[in-house]
Amino acid sequence: MDKKKIKWLYGELPLLVDRQIISEESAERLRQYYGDVEEGSGRRMAFIVFAILGAALIGAGIILILAHNWDALSRTLRTFLALAPLISAQSLAGWVIWRRSESAAWREGTATFLVFAVGASIALISQTYHISGGGDSFLLTWMLLSVPLVYLMRANVPALLYTAGITAWSAGCGSGHAFYYWPLAALIVPHFVILGRENLFSNRLIVLSWVFTLSFCVAVGTTAKESLPFSWPLVYLVYCGVFAVLYLGGSLLYTKGQGWWRQPFVSVGAAGITVITFLLTNQRIWANIGWFGYRMNEPGAGNLLLTLGLPLVVVTSCLLAACVRRKQAGRVLLGVAPLVVFGGYIFFTYLASGAEKTGIPVNTIVPAVLFNVYFFILGVNTTVSGIRSGRLGTVNAGMFLLAALVLARFFDSGIGFVIRGVVFIIVGVGFLTTNLVLLRRGRERAV
């Protein structure tokens, strides 16, 4: 559980005992159950952050100074310069493992410095010998030489740098190795499990989860692009499925009532689903998907929709069922999105491929209308649930969705400036009034 909440609970306990809501015994048992909350953790955290920042700055500084590429230096001196920061960082790290292994600040700081030192030494050699190939093999070598530090020094920053590094390497323009991202990313999974077992809501795990989730989303796209060429219109379905799995899986993993920052899987999933469904409200996007429909005659193209879509549908359905069983039915409306997208694809793809034979122009209106309705319900639902729970942020998010939908449809159609202007004003007034009403209501309640 979140340490802040435990602290709050401990603060409340004496009051609860005083008012005889719980007995002294129960209070003690609660304390035993949740364990100690360390005091002074804020200062310790600041120390760790400064250690990491300091190490990263020194490391990056060394790389930049070496990047100047001093022409006057002989190759022997350059060899020494390439190895000196590396060996000093290694000695420091060795000392930390032996003498200061209990200090997170020392471990994180020296591990970060060593990661940069490895990079600096390879970079200087690349310059001295004019090694070609851009950042390609350089980045991979650097990352592979750094990743064991995550485990040997129990350090999180090398894990963050590694995740960013392998993402950049695998997603590099025309790199051709997007698929290798997955085995490389698997190297970091045990670290995830270790952190999760210690504390599901520690800052280290949350920061790593954010970086990893975003990197994962990039990798899905690059892998799909590389391994399934000519199937890019399917990308909406694939991404929607991935976001739904993140969203629903995250909902099952985290306890309710955490802020959006503390549940990255849910937040990224929800944001992703919203963006994808918003895109699918546009008729032009469906015209492109229809283009995929025409390709159905090509061998394998039709099967691709089913081979990719069906597993996504099955997984999403299982997660939806689990959410309902755990009384998280509120997650269903967003979580069901991949099923709606798959339905739209099936309906539209077969309609479009039939249309080519019959010569009837493909009607992109039907699926677009379906998604306009879905997105509208999403907006209304968010607004209503915000009003019910009295959360102004949620209300505004819902209204933002509705406003985006209205405005997008107005830009699509050839409606004149005057009417557009009037609609803008109406939407703006709607925003202001709702906020004023809710604020006043909140104040009345407080009084």
Added chain:
Amino acid sequence: MRYKRTVLGLFVLLALIQTAVPVWMIVHRETTLKTGRLFKFRTAPVDPYDAFRGRYVAITIENSAAPADGASVPKPGQKVYVHITEDSEGFAAFDKATVRRPEGDSYIQTRVNFIINEPSGSKVYFEVPFDRYYMEETAAPAAEDAYRQYSSLPGRSDAYVTVRVKDGFAVLEELYVGGKPIREFVRERGQGRS
């Protein structure tokens, strides 16, 4: 204590690997520079706005594609051996690309970028393993000027690189502009101006 010892032992192993990689990079290149065979490659005229990227001169070799030779045409991404020949002026050129390692010492090992099929046969476009020349930050702008001027002269380019090759491994040795190493050229030019 035992756990700590194991971790430290594993760390020492990691530190050795971390040091061995750069040391091997240095040794491999130094051996090639000392014992490899020397080739001179003419650089192609370049797009002046594309030549200099930060701290290095982007080098384009003249005719950096070779016809596929032998029964099997390599695929993009595949390892390939590109044979090198020398003309009467002593400049090197890429002759043909094969999947099998040739005998002798006049070839480089690299990877295929893409293939273009022509009526006369398949042409292999490959990664040239010497496509950049690093320079000191402050010398960069002058070097860019010189390379641009001399690599796009009417007729033939007056810029070339020397490359050492050993067992298919190539290391760029020097970039020559106007018959001089580029550092020297830039230095003299700078003195002439001031």
